[in-house]
Amino acid sequence: MELSKMTALEIGSKIKAKELGVVEVTKAALENIEKTDKAYRAFVTVCGEKALTQAEKIQKGIDDGTLTSPLAGVPMAVKDNMCTEGVLTTCASKILTGFKPTYSSTAVRKLEDAGAVILGKLNMDEFAMGSTTETSVHGVTVNPWGENRAPGGSSGGSAVAVAADEAYYTLGSDTGGSIRQPAAFCGVTGLKPTYGTVSRYGLIAYASSLDQIGPIGKNVEDIAEVLSVISGHDPKDSTSVKQDSIKITLDNNIKGKRIGLPKDYFGEGLNSEVKASVLAAAKKLEELGAIVEEFEMPELQYAIPAYYIIACAEASSNLSRFDGVKYGYASPEFKDLTDLYYKSRSEGFGMEVKRRIMIGAFVLSSGYYDAYYKKALQVKAIIKQSFDRAFEKYDCILSPTAPTTALKIGENLSDPLKMYLGDIYTVSVNLAGLPSMVVPCGFDSQGLPIGLQLTGKAFSENEIMNVGYAFQQSTDYHTKKPVLKTGKEA
Amino acid sequence: MEFLTTLGLEVHTELSTKTKIFCGCTTEFGGDPNTHVCEVCTGMPGTLPVLNEQVVEYAIRVGLATNCEITQYNKFDRKNYFYPDLPKAYQVSQLYAPICQNGHIDIEVGGVTKSIRIKEIHMEEDAGKLIHDPWDDCTLVDYNRCGVPLLEIVSEPDFCNGEEVIAYLTKLKSILQYTDVSDCKMEQGSLRADVNLSVRPVGTDELGTRTEMKNINSFKAIARAIEGERKRQIELIEEGKKVVQETRRWDDNKGSSFAMRSKENAQDYRYFPEPDLVPIEISDEWIERVRGELPELPDAKKKRYIADYGLPEYDVDIITGSKFLVKIFEEALEACGEAKEVSNWIMGEVLRLATDTSTDVEDINFTFANLGKLILLVKNNVVNRGTAKEVFEKMFKENVEPEKYIKDNGLEMVNDDGAVREVVLAVLQANPKSVAEFKEGNDKVTRFLMGQCMKQLKGKADPATVNTVIDEELAKL
Numbered sequence: 026m027e028l029s030k031m032t033a034l035e036i037g038s039k040i041k042a043k044e045l046g047v048v049e050v051t052k053a054a055l056e057n058i059e060k061t062d063k064a065y066r067a068f069v070t071v072c073g074e075k076a077l078t079q080a081e082k083i084q085k086g087i088d089d090g091t092l093t094s095p096l097a098g099v100p101m102a103v104k105d106n107m108c109t110e111g112v113l114t115t116c117a118s119k120i121l122t123g124f125k126p127t128y129s130s131t132a133v134r135k136l137e138d139a140g141a142v143i144l145g146k147l148n149m150d151e152f153a154m155g156s157t158t159e160t161s162v163h164g165v166t167v168n169p170w171g172e173n174r175a176p177g178g179s180s181g182g183s184a185v186a187v188a189a190d191e192a193y194y195t196l197g198s199d200t201g202g203s204i205r206q207p208a209a210f211c212g213v214t215g216l217k218p219t220y221g222t223v224s225r226y227g228l229i230a231y232a233s234s235l236d237q238i239g240p241i242g243k244n245v246e247d248i249a250e251v252l253s254v255i256s257g258h259d260p261k262d263s264t265s266v267k268q269d270s271i272k273i274t275l276d277n278n279i280k281g282k283r284i285g286l287p288k289d290y291f292g293e294g295l296n297s298e299v300k301a302s303v304l305a306a307a308k309k310l311e312e313l314g315a316i317v318e319e320f321e322m323p324e325l326q327y328a329i330p331a332y333y334i335i336a337c338a339e340a341s342s343n344l345s346r347f348d349g350v351k352y353g354y355a356s357p358e359f360k361d362l363t364d365l366y367y368k369s370r371s372e373g374f375g376m377e378v379k380r381r382i383m384i385g386a387f388v389l390s391s392g393y394y395d396a397y398y399k400k401a402l403q404v405k406a407i408i409k410q411s412f413d414r415a416f417e418k419y420d421c422i423l424s425p426t427a428p429t430t431a432l433k434i435g436e437n438l439s440d441p442l443k444m445y446l447g448d449i450y451t452v453s454v455n456l457a458g459l460p461s462m463v464v465p466c467g468f469d470s471q472g473l474p475i476g477l478q479l480t481g482k483a484f485s486e487n488e489i490m491n492v493g494y495a496f497q498q499s500t501d502y503h504t505k506k507p508v509l510k511t512g513k514e515a
Numbered sequence: 516m517e518f519l520t521t522l523g524l525e526v527h528t529e530l531s532t533k534t535k536i537f538c539g540c541t542t543e544f545g546g547d548p549n550t551h552v553c554e555v556c557t558g559m560p561g562t563l564p565v566l567n568e569q570v571v572e573y574a575i576r577v578g579l580a581t582n583c584e585i586t587q588y589n590k591f592d593r594k595n596y597f598y599p600d601l602p603k604a605y606q607v608s609q610l611y612a613p614i615c616q617n618g619h620i621d622i623e624v625g626g627v628t629k630s631i632r633i634k635e636i637h638m639e640e641d642a643g644k645l646i647h648d649p650w651d652d653c654t655l656v657d658y659n660r661c662g663v664p665l666l667e668i669v670s671e672p673d674f675c676n677g678e679e680v681i682a683y684l685t686k687l688k689s690i691l692q693y694t695d696v697s698d699c700k701m702e703q704g705s706l707r708a709d710v711n712l713s714v715r716p717v718g719t720d721e722l723g724t725r726t727e728m729k730n731i732n733s734f735k736a737i738a739r740a741i742e743g744e745r746k747r748q749i750e751l752i753e754e755g756k757k758v759v760q761e762t763r764r765w766d767d768n769k770g771s772s773f774a775m776r777s778k779e780n781a782q783d784y785r786y787f788p789e790p791d792l793v794p795i796e797i798s799d800e801w802i803e804r805v806r807g808e809l810p811e812l813p814d815a816k817k818k819r820y821i822a823d824y825g826l827p828e829y830d831v832d833i834i835t836g837s838k839f840l841v842k843i844f845e846e847a848l849e850a851c852g853e854a855k856e857v858s859n860w861i862m863g864e865v866l867r868l869a870t871d872t873s874t875d876v877e878d879i880n881f882t883f884a885n886l887g888k889l890i891l892l893v894k895n896n897v898v899n900r901g902t903a904k905e906v907f908e909k910m911f912k913e914n915v916e917p918e919k920y921i922k923d924n925g926l927e928m929v930n931d932d933g934a935v936r937e938v939v940l941a942v943l944q945a946n947p948k949s950v951a952e953f954k955e956g957n958d959k960v961t962r963f964l965m966g967q968c969m970k971q972l973k974g975k976a977d978p979a980t981v982n983t984v985i986d987e988e989l990a991k992l
Contacts, residue, residue: 108561121560128554130561227561233790262563263793339790342595345604346558366597389785398787
């Protein structure tokens with residue numbers, strides 16, 4: 026089997042068994058990126074030399090027994106909104122031009138401590154605002170599953186790097202579906218953990234109360250292992266929950282598990298092929314012993330407006346620090362301080378980011394706060410309650426991830442409202458702070474992947490991952506690979 | 516037309532916690548620019564705040580010392596505005612649920628006690644400092660102060676004049692010092708006051724339009740700013756003009772204020788709950804523990820000093836007004852038990868030397884118990900009062916131990932009657948002219964003779980004894 030097609034745990038165990046060396050695996054991965062990424066452009070920064078130096082050190086650690094993680098020596102890559110010490114961190118924005126943090130995000134540091142080899146940084150929508158990875162200053166990332174298809178977003182680079190076998194696993198971030206939707210569109214497995222499970226320290230904030238880092242990988246076992254490394258309380262993040270790292274036990278037994286299908290997520294607007302595929306997956310789970318049942322959650326219809334109000338409000342504040350004064354892009358010519366602010370921000374931010382900053386500043390402005398922001402917080406509370414009620418009856422909620430499969434590049438960018446509506450099945454999970462995982466469950470008639478979304482109550486990662494694991498044990502969607510173009514063909 | 520003045524105060528005080536409010540950097544004043552900073556307090560992308568619980572503890576202390584209710588479910592909010600000294604472009608503060616509410620401080624002006632209501636006290640972070648470099652014509656930012664914890668103490672508009680404001684600030688400062696939460700050094704910016712002021716004609720009920728004067732950094736300047744602004748507003752009204760609601764900066768050198776920004780240009784701070792911090796719950800136990808640990812506060816101390824020691828109210832006001840004078844008083848008293856004497860020494864020599872040497876009261880640095888010892892040495896006639904003052908100056912400046920210093924320098928009082936008489940006789944002999952004048956009935960020469968004798972005795976004798984001996988010897992002639 027080709028090295029690049031193996032899973033993270035397979036590579037890890039071969040390294041442990043001395044069948045493969047860390048440097049060898051890293052070199053192969055870098056060569057593979059060189060060959061493949063011209064066509065897909067998942068990477069915005071490749072840290073070749075650094076990765077090889079790291080690989081040598083990690084090999085020593087494995088040899089002397091200090092590095093014991095099953096992921097030690099396995100090459101991976103990180104979404105470009107997570108700080109990496111000494112390595113460009115741009116959030117795919119012009120405004121962070123040249124920004125090299127002096128610190129690493131906690132999730133990255135924990136992986137490094139466990140012996141991860143970091144290959145580089147991955148493309149995304151600018152500041153994670155978007156669902157297509159098209160708003161990046163670095164250009165579009167291409168979905169390997171179809172001609173001119175966008176990978177979804179905002180963690181498009183993270184999904185494509187796994188789908189195109191460029192990295193064994195990646196880190197993404199999910200504020201309204203940014204891990205799950207691209208994972209579904211690229212036929213890979215992705216998890217948004219419960220809010221507070223993974224430290225946000227070093228994750229450049231989009232919407233602080235919704236952002237969560239999570240893994241994208243080739244199957245449930247791989248991302249379960251990644252989760253065990255990156256989770257756990259971080260004293261540097263007050264919103265990280267005071268609990269140890271999560272150890273997932275996958276037992277392939279879902280007999281008697283109660284799975285709910287929210288009717289509201291299978292109605293108008295859902296592509297019929299996606300619907301059929303997700304319902305077939307539900308049937309499969311029923312065959313495996315789960316009890317599947319439909320139920321109603323009408324409150325979900327308010328999720329999108331509430332999400333965009335809260336996310337944009339927080340974003341307008343979070344992104345104010347990018348002002349051209351301290352780091353990143355500063356307009357070369359300006360008359361005075363105000364002019365420096367205006368010009369740097371006007372020139373440094375892209376359209377979508379500006380749109381969301383303006384929405385956010387508006388909903389927080391004096392006289393509108395109660396009508397918008399406060400109301401959105403109330404909706405958030407109602408949605409959380411309605412999930413709580415659902416989880417009294419069900420162990421897990423199954424739904425589509427997105428109304429469609431991957432869109433053509435450019436198809437949605439011109440119509441922001443259409444793009445926002447594409448988040449309909451994912452944003453409520455962030456508002457409620459719940460764990461949610463996407464696993465591949467089929468392909469449409471054009472051969473584009475479809476993903477099903479499994480959502481659980483807070484801190485029930487093990488529950489939903491076990492359902493996903495059982496599904497993957499009896500299906501092979503997650504093992505299907507796109508036909509990759511190499512550099513020459515691209 | 517007669518006018519009434521209404522004043523309200525917003526006082527910012529920097530807390531003397533060891534570390535900043537949201538990171539581990541030192542709060543120490545000074546330091547080379549941008550050396551007391553890290554990625555958190557400079558608001559670098561991706562960094563997150565972690566609350567220093569000591570700040571909450573200090574806020575509870577101040578709240579209890581100013582008779583406030585303590586908010587048990589605390590949240591922080593973001594105040595958004597752009598300025599280079601604010602690296603995140605928002606200040607983490609408390610708008611919706613300030614930690615302390617509805618308190619009061621009692622002040623006394625002209626013998627009348629008045630209660631000033633405190634609307635709220637909230638926790639927040641300080642900003643950095645902009646330094647203009649005229650040489651290169653550029654502005655530089657120093658983030659050392661960024662993230663130093665602040666309490667903002669907001670009064671109701673209960674003041675009628677500058678005197679009341681100063682009395683309140685004096686009391687507030689002593690409370691902050693007693694409770695050990697701030698050094699209140701105005702010149703270092705650790706106590707800053709914004710003054711809200713309006714005037715209205717006597718006989719009207721509706722308050723006039725107010726202005727706010729920001730960042731006035733001494734009590735004297737505050738008094739001048741209040742007087743200046745009051746006059747300016749009255750003149751406007753008398754000229755038929757309107758007072759504009761605005762923020763003004765008081766220029767103490769010029770003795771006038773100028774407008775910074777008007778209400779129309781007021782910023783919309785777009786406050787919203789800070790999502791990076793979790794709510795802090797303050798338990799009843801926490802509040803009661805802090806209450807139990809509060810030191811005796813200025814009002815209580817003042818009452819006790821008057822009742823227990825019978826000291827004059829004026830002296831007690833001065834001493835209890837400063838935690839540092841209290842420390843001197845109590846440690847010296849402990850060593851000698853002579854309250855009245857200690858009080859006199861503090862009101863006299865201690866404060867005189869502090870003024871003469873331009874030493875801040877908090878920087879007075881000698882072993883205070885030694886003042887008690889010195890008082891006992893005077894009481895026991897080991898040294899006379901005049902010499903004791905010289906000894907004290909040495910103590911004040913060089914922290915000498917009085918008993919040893921007196922011994923080493925042979926400053927003990929000459930109590931030997933014979934030795935005194937010997938000196939007196941010699942002086943009389945050497946000054947026949949004075950003796951002759953005395954015989955002619957000029958009593959005043961005894962003073963001169965006394966001086967001569969004390970000079971010979973190097974000031975070490977009991978003046979009363981010398982006087983008696985001179986009188987005796989002159990009578991014999």
